[in-house]
Amino acid sequence: MERVLSGRAVVAGAAEGTALVSREPLSLWGGLCPRTGEIIDRRHELSGSYAAGKVLVMPWGRGSSTSSATLLESIRAGVAPAAIINLKVAPILALGSIVSDELYHKAVPIVVLSEKDFFSIKQDDHLNIEPDGTVKVETRP
Amino acid sequence: MSVKLSKRDKEYLDGQHGKAGQIAMRILARMAEVLEAEELMDVSQAHIDGCGLLSDAGLEFAETLVSQGGRVSVPTTLNMGPLDLQNWKHFGVDEEFAAKAIRQGKAYTDMGCIPTWTCAPYQSYLTPRFGQQIAWGESNAICYANSVLGARTNRYGDYIDICAAITGRVPRCGLHLKANRKGQILLRLVDIDPAIMRSNAFYAVLGHLLGTAAEDKIPVIEGLDPEASGDQLKALCAAAASSGAVALFHAVGVTPEANTLEEAFAGNEPERVIDIGLGDLLEARSDLSTAGEGDKLDLVVLGCPHFSFDEFRELAGLIKAQTNKGNKLHSNVRFVVISCQTSYALLQRSELFDVITGFGVEITLDTCVFHTPMVSADTKVIMTNSGKCAYYAPGELGTGVAFGNMAECVQSAVKGRVSREEALWKES
Numbered sequence: 001m002e003r004v005l006s007g008r009a010v011v012a013g014a015a016e017g018t019a020l021v022s023r024e025p026l027s028l029w030g031g032l033c034p035r036t037g038e039i040i041d042r043r044h045e046l047s048g049s050y051a052a053g054k055v056l057v058m059p060w061g062r063g064s065s066t067s068s069a070t071l072l073e074s075i076r077a078g079v080a081p082a083a084i085i086n087l088k089v090a091p092i093l094a095l096g097s098i099v100s101d102e103l104y105h106k107a108v109p110i111v112v113l114s115e116k117d118f119f120s121i122k123q124d125d126h127l128n129i130e131p132d133g134t135v136k137v138e139t140r141p
Numbered sequence: 142m143s144v145k146l147s148k149r150d151k152e153y154l155d156g157q158h159g160k161a162g163q164i165a166m167r168i169l170a171r172m173a174e175v176l177e178a179e180e181l182m183d184v185s186q187a188h189i190d191g192c193g194l195l196s197d198a199g200l201e202f203a204e205t206l207v208s209q210g211g212r213v214s215v216p217t218t219l220n221m222g223p224l225d226l227q228n229w230k231h232f233g234v235d236e237e238f239a240a241k242a243i244r245q246g247k248a249y250t251d252m253g254c255i256p257t258w259t260c261a262p263y264q265s266y267l268t269p270r271f272g273q274q275i276a277w278g279e280s281n282a283i284c285y286a287n288s289v290l291g292a293r294t295n296r297y298g299d300y301i302d303i304c305a306a307i308t309g310r311v312p313r314c315g316l317h318l319k320a321n322r323k324g325q326i327l328l329r330l331v332d333i334d335p336a337i338m339r340s341n342a343f344y345a346v347l348g349h350l351l352g353t354a355a356e357d358k359i360p361v362i363e364g365l366d367p368e369a370s371g372d373q374l375k376a377l378c379a380a381a382a383s384s385g386a387v388a389l390f391h392a393v394g395v396t397p398e399a400n401t402l403e404e405a406f407a408g409n410e411p412e413r414v415i416d417i418g419l420g421d422l423l424e425a426r427s428d429l430s431t432a433g434e435g436d437k438l439d440l441v442v443l444g445c446p447h448f449s450f451d452e453f454r455e456l457a458g459l460i461k462a463q464t465n466k467g468n469k470l471h472s473n474v475r476f477v478v479i480s481c482q483t484s485y486a487l488l489q490r491s492e493l494f495d496v497i498t499g500f501g502v503e504i505t506l507d508t509c510v511f512h513t514p515m516v517s518a519d520t521k522v523i524m525t526n527s528g529k530c531a532y533y534a535p536g537e538l539g540t541g542v543a544f545g546n547m548a549e550c551v552q553s554a555v556k557g558r559v560s561r562e563e564a565l566w567k568e569s
Contacts, residue, residue, distance in 0.1 A: 069299035092298035
């Protein structure tokens with residue numbers, strides 16, 4: 001079954017991947033290893049998961065202003081999330097993606113969804129993100 | 142683009158002020174859209190965070206800007222960098238890393254940045270004044286500038302900070318505007334033992350709790366000691382901007398936009414009121430440690446954010462108290478203090494220098510344990526008085542961490558094991 005959600009494309013782009021969902025915000029610096037894509041914040045519920053190629057679904061970014069650098073470096077290393085979905089605009093994440101776009105012509109699409117839509121996405125849902133902010137959700141049986 | 146750009150902004154965008162200026166303005170204009178700002182505005186100072194982390198992408202970005210003619214147009218200080226520029230060999234940093242770090246540092250100083258290399262710029266040089274519009278990076282410094290100084294900055298992450306410094310412009314939104322600086326939630330300190338309130342550890346613990354409790358709101362603290370020192374508020378800011386995204390807090394009777402509770406909330410009611418008692422502080426304090434009492438200690442790290450002269454003085458007093466009893470630094474423990482050239486210059490002019498280095502303390506400057514590879518792989522347990530360092534150590538350094546105040550860090554360094562005074566923090 002496919003559902004179609006309509007969000008705001010904070011950084012426009014197309015991507016697809018499996019949802020990696022957290023209800024807790026994550027600081028990418030100290031939270032994401034930019035060489036491997038592992039979630040390394042040992043206090044975070046996703047600790048030990050790999051974000052590379054996944055669609056990272058979390059309410060917003062938190063903590064260090066170095067997080068944009070972590071995202072940029074992970075994009076350069078090819079281990080960044082395929083896309084990020086937030087509940088509120090996370091400027092530091094958008095920044096990492098935009099700088100990557102300007103420097104390497106490669107961005108991680110970022111979409112902000114309404115609360116109802118955001119919380120409707122479940123772990124391991126397959127997500128298809130379109131440049132206009134549309135998110136197609138396929139729940140695995 | 143829906144953002145209204147000035148004539149000069151458009152000149153930047155068209156490349157009339159060079160290619161670096163064009164890249165900088167493109168990033169600023171796109172971020173203005175993200176932030177739904179209507180226009181850009183002037184800033185008169187910048188602090189760069191993007192010079193801190195050494196990454197291939199970060200180095201490429203800085204060298205691209207400098208080679209394309211990038212020069213800062215407002216006074217711009219630098220956060221700590223990835224290298225102790227004088228002593229990196231002593232700290233076992235390899236040559237390849239050092240060479241890249243030196244290149245990155247040079248790119249920023251070639252763009253005209255002031256080589257302050259500190260994460261506590263507000264204690265170092267070019268302190269912003271009340272109401273000044275600035276573009277600052279480094280989460281603890283952002284929190285301090287907004288909350289304690291009353292200057293106005295949003296959270297400028299890597300690498301919009303240098304874009305703002307080059308163009309002197311930022312999106313006009315967020316904490317730059319008075320209307321967005323009102324308190325939203327109230328945290329009341331209830332029945333906290335004054336002895337706890339006086340301890341330095343209290344500020345890091347409260348900060349850790351504040352970051353978690355505030356979520357994305359501007360918190361107002363009621364009950365904080367009006368005599369709180371700059372170093373104590375620094376500890377609070379660093380912890381709050383690590384466990385949470387706090388870029389601004391008010392403390393009634395302490396910070397300049399909160400002379401009264403009414404002023405802090407601009408006459409509005411708090412959205413939420415949270416009472417903080419001893420139990421909450423105990424929980425936050427224990428959350429800051431992954432290592433336990435009596436664990437074998439490998440490394441003590443003080444100076445996150447960078448040590449001030451006053452903190453050196455406090456440390457020297459604690460060391461003297463130990464050495465007077467004939468105690469020495471335990472042979473298995475390394476003791477590192479992180480600081481900046483400004484504080485170090487003062488230290489060198491005082492008799493404290495010999496007390497501290499004589500005890501075996503290693504002082505590293507211009508950098509930080511998280512950004513330079515100086516913590517050896519066999520380091521299992523570190524101890525720190527910093528909420529920020531305690532928060533990030535397990536993930537970034539892969540070590541266990543014990544949080545304690547400065548006296549407990551010194552005491553543990555003598556014993557070679559984590560040793561804290563629990564009596565103060567017991568529930569009565």
